[in-house]
Amino acid sequence: MTTTRETMNDDADVVRPPIDSVSGRPDRAPDGAPDDVTEVLPAVGALAPPLGLTAAPMSAPLVPGELPTAMSDDVTECLPHTSVATASRSEPLSVLEARGISAWFGSHKVLEEVSLTMQAGKVTALIGPSGCGKSTFLRILNRMHELVPSASLAGEVLLDGDDIYDRDKKLQDARRHIGMVFQKPNPFPAMSIYDNVVSGLKLTGVRASRSDKDGLVERSLTAAGLWKEVKDRLKQPGGGLSGGQQQRLCIARSLAVRPKVLLMDEPCSALDPTSTRVIEETMTELQKEVTIVIVTHNMQQAQRVSQHTAFFLASLGTPGAIVEHGDTDAMFSEPQDERTWDYVNGRFG
Numbered sequence: 001m002t003t004t005r006e007t008m009n010d011d012a013d014v015v016r017p018p019i020d021s022v023s024g025r026p027d028r029a030p031d032g033a034p035d036d037v038t039e040v041l042p043a044v045g046a047l048a049p050p051l052g053l054t055a056a057p058m059s060a061p062l063v064p065g066e067l068p069t070a071m072s073d074d075v076t077e078c079l080p081h082t083s084v085a086t087a088s089r090s091e092p093l094s095v096l097e098a099r100g101i102s103a104w105f106g107s108h109k110v111l112e113e114v115s116l117t118m119q120a121g122k123v124t125a126l127i128g129p130s131g132c133g134k135s136t137f138l139r140i141l142n143r144m145h146e147l148v149p150s151a152s153l154a155g156e157v158l159l160d161g162d163d164i165y166d167r168d169k170k171l172q173d174a175r176r177h178i179g180m181v182f183q184k185p186n187p188f189p190a191m192s193i194y195d196n197v198v199s200g201l202k203l204t205g206v207r208a209s210r211s212d213k214d215g216l217v218e219r220s221l222t223a224a225g226l227w228k229e230v231k232d233r234l235k236q237p238g239g240g241l242s243g244g245q246q247q248r249l250c251i252a253r254s255l256a257v258r259p260k261v262l263l264m265d266e267p268c269s270a271l272d273p274t275s276t277r278v279i280e281e282t283m284t285e286l287q288k289e290v291t292i293v294i295v296t297h298n299m300q301q302a303q304r305v306s307q308h309t310a311f312f313l314a315s316l317g318t319p320g321a322i323v324e325h326g327d328t329d330a331m332f333s334e335p336q337d338e339r340t341w342d343y344v345n346g347r348f349g
């Protein structure tokens with residue numbers, strides 16, 4: 001990875017993260033956990049993309065198809081950073097702010113000066129045609145973008161005012177505070193439902209005693225709207241659940257580390273209408289506890305679940321940018337830009 005300030009954009013305010021020029025990876029490792037989850041999970045871009053929050057603690061590298069079947073019982077052995085038992089959501093909800101984000105893959109610029117505030121306790125929907133950079137933007141919001149060797153970026157991402165790309169900030173903390181749920185549900189299929197839920201703790205440095213874990217699993221599954229359906233089969237494999245249940249299991253897995261922000265990249269696009277409705281209801285409940293950002297191609301879904309909407313567009317040959325953003329109702333009923341009107345009314349995209 002190259003640094004944008006030096007090679008691409010002299011005017012960039014901030015260019016992060018510091019990159020080891022030899023390895024092409026961030027030049028500092030987070031304490032106690034691999035900073036590159038591609039070392040322990042299938043490659044980026046695989047059907048089940050990895051993420052710190054959703055990665056399993058593994059001692060040996062994994063390749064696609066070689067998924068773990070069981071977790072270490074003691075997730076406290078690794079990283080004594082945060083105690084689940086003491087983590088309550090009594091603190092104020094978090095605001096995530098992107099400032100002047102530009103992004104490249106190699107020399108291909110895919111995002112241009114994107115600025116957006118994702119308000120505390122609200123659902124922000126990102127909409128726009130395929131290829132306009134929504135997923136890239138989402139991955140920048142929790143430092144996944146830097147896992148792609150050719151990727152670079154400019155700009156700042158502030159979580160409650162602190163830049164997650166600041167030299168003093170740990171990659172692992174960004175992933176723990178800002179969780180991700182992907183389009184295709186990606187639980188560890190052979191791992192039990194219970195172990196799937198706790199699997200994110202170790203890699204993200206969250207401490208949980210054995211006695212904490214039972215309560216954590218119940219709370220996370222309840223918040224994800226899955227507890228009642230699985231409480232009698234927690235030791236059965238996650239792969240035995242339906243697609244919609246697997247997606248809620250992945251939400252529970254992300255919630256287990258008590259993120260401040262939950263990023264969801266088309267979380268319902270592979271699901272039936274009933275499962276979609278359950279997840280949308282779950283989101284509405286969750287936003288009381290966590291700030292949510294969702295990418296969706298479903299205009300009805302954006303209107304149902306979000307309070308704020310940003311419309312991304314990449315005109316032919318140009319990088320993606322936000323055309324306009326604002327209150328969801330206004331964006332759909334009286335957008336300021338004609339292109340937004342055309343898009344939300346299905347005239348293109």
Ligand SMILES: Nc1ncnc2c1ncn2[C@@H]1O[C@H](COP(=O)(O)OP(=O)(O)OP(=O)(O)O)[C@@H](O)[C@H]1O
Nearest residue numbers: 045105110128129130131132133134135136137148
């Ligand atoms: N790993 C990668 N390497 C090179 N180019 C990439 C990579 N990932 C995305 N791109 C390019 O970046 C641009 C934005 O892609 P991105 O996936 O962010 O779009 P999107 O808005 O999420 O699209 P969709 O709605 O189809 O998911 C596209 O031109 C895409 O080809």
Ligand SMILES: [Mg+2]
Nearest residue numbers: 134135136265
């Ligand atoms: Mg996408």
